Amino acid sequence: MQVSEERVINIADMNKWYGQFHVLKDINLTVNRGERIVICGPSGSGKSTLIRCINRLEEHQQGSINVDGIELNNDLKNIDAIRREVGMVFQHFNLFPHLTVLENCTLAPIWVKKMPKKEAEEVAMKYLERVRIPEQADKFPGQLSGGQQQRVAIARSLCMNPKIMLFDEPTSALDPEMIKEVLDVMIELAREGMTMICVTHEMGFAKTVANRVIFMDGGQIIEENEPEEFFNNPQSERTQLFLSQILNH
């Protein structure tokens, strides 16, 4: 798993508020190409908000976010450009229920990248094979299991050929027996060198693929370390408390 020296995400002194509520405080984070970052922390600590700022599903008010050389500001062109480079997988899949699995996957390539339909379908089938559900291509999302739906969602993102993938608790809406099939796909993706930022509480996954684990609490990054150090030798008290809670339960 190669990590290059090239920075693809650079977040500097970023702050965000919801009304009066200071949800992200002085966030500084850099991600190199090929790096795999796992973000964890208690509920409400701002993990989702942080990664949603990276593709502008949420707007930050202070500081800067730079993705692959593109500065995130109110320029719609920049936002579109960044969204084309950054794929996102959600907790609740957010597949389009009125379109088939194949159409879910070809929609953005056809309408955003202007790819010819036939080519888009070939690309889509390639990724559906990668996530091991090519046989479901003509079904509707509502006819699939949760694990299958999440794998379709991953394939749908990959069809845009993103440079960075964001995952927001991709397995926490799934039944236990389906978690593995999704994690396997994500591990494979990591092995192929995809730059990934995952919000997850799957500590096994973090140990297997992460270069760095980030612990957030109260809108701040409390601790940031390599997985081994992070789990065996957590520095902050809050991290220790959090780890003891999730590992003992």
Place this chain on the structure above:
Amino acid sequence: MATTDQYSGGGIVNAGDLPDKPAPIRTDGAIAWMRDNLFDGVSNTLFSLVAFALVLYVLPPALGWLIFNANWSGGAEACRINPDAACWPFVGARWEQFLYGFYEKSERWRLNIILAVLALGIAWLVWEKAPARKFAALFMLSVFPVFAFIMMYGNETLGLPIVDTPQWGGFTLTLVIALSGIVASMPLGILLALGRRSKMPVVSLLSTVFIEFWRGIPLVAVLFMATIMFPLFLPAGVTFDQLLRAVIGVSLFASAYMAEVVRGGLQAIPKGQYEGAMALGLPYPKMMRLIILPQALKIVIPGIVNTFIGLFKDTTLVLIIALFDLLGIVQASIADPNWSIKSVPYTGYVFVAISFWICCYGMARYSRYLEAKLHTGHER
């Protein structure tokens, strides 16, 4: 037996697969069906009996009046002899007027062509296996209205004598108003609904004011205003076609209702659908067109068709501004002294009711069919 349970130690192991059995048959014949569905329990039995009594009380006289005792031939004379049943010869004598209004007799072939193209176009759109249905939709929404207008109104250079709008009437006029209203109110309603939900305060305010204005006044008042007040605001000498004013009034009125129906659908779409689309890089217009609206409109098909049906029936109100739609023309014909027979007005109104019911029920059925067709499994 392939499926004996075998005991091994303390547990239970099922030895083989259970064979498929046919589903239990709950009903074996009409008697059993009636027992299960009509007469199970005291209250249900009571309801069934009351319903039967009502049907027996109402149906025979109604059918007698409409069909069995009705006059089917023989003109006004026959009806005068038997005035206590429907007088269908009246409709037979006047059906052309009911259909075409006062449209020039020698030019009525033009309306026939329009009606034929319309019927074909609708069949093309509705029939699922027809080829090039997208093209049909495009044709019916762009070419057909222009074609229909030129055919109907006339065009000297094409050698079609002008037949001005005051001569339009009957069922064709009903169709003109209703279809223009339907075709105009749908896109307008969608735009208004999007506008009302817009994050831009000015757009949202304007849409809201527009919607609430039109929803707050009765259609009759809209039509009166269009006829009487509107010309006061026009400079002297400028005239504005009466029918066009009515059509605009009906369309704006219907679009306000449509907007609220569509807004209901938009509200039912989870935030995740927007986020999924945005994360893929779809810009707002494409997100709306490809992801949000198809789902929102599907949810509110019953409401949309409901609005269409309401609009279709509301077109009858134009008779108060001296336009003779189907109801207007039937009402005018009833007054004919040659047909001053007790049963004629009833027959006329029943004919109008049946005509409207067929159109509206057709729309209702089609909406049910669409709902079933667009159902794509369990939605999250």
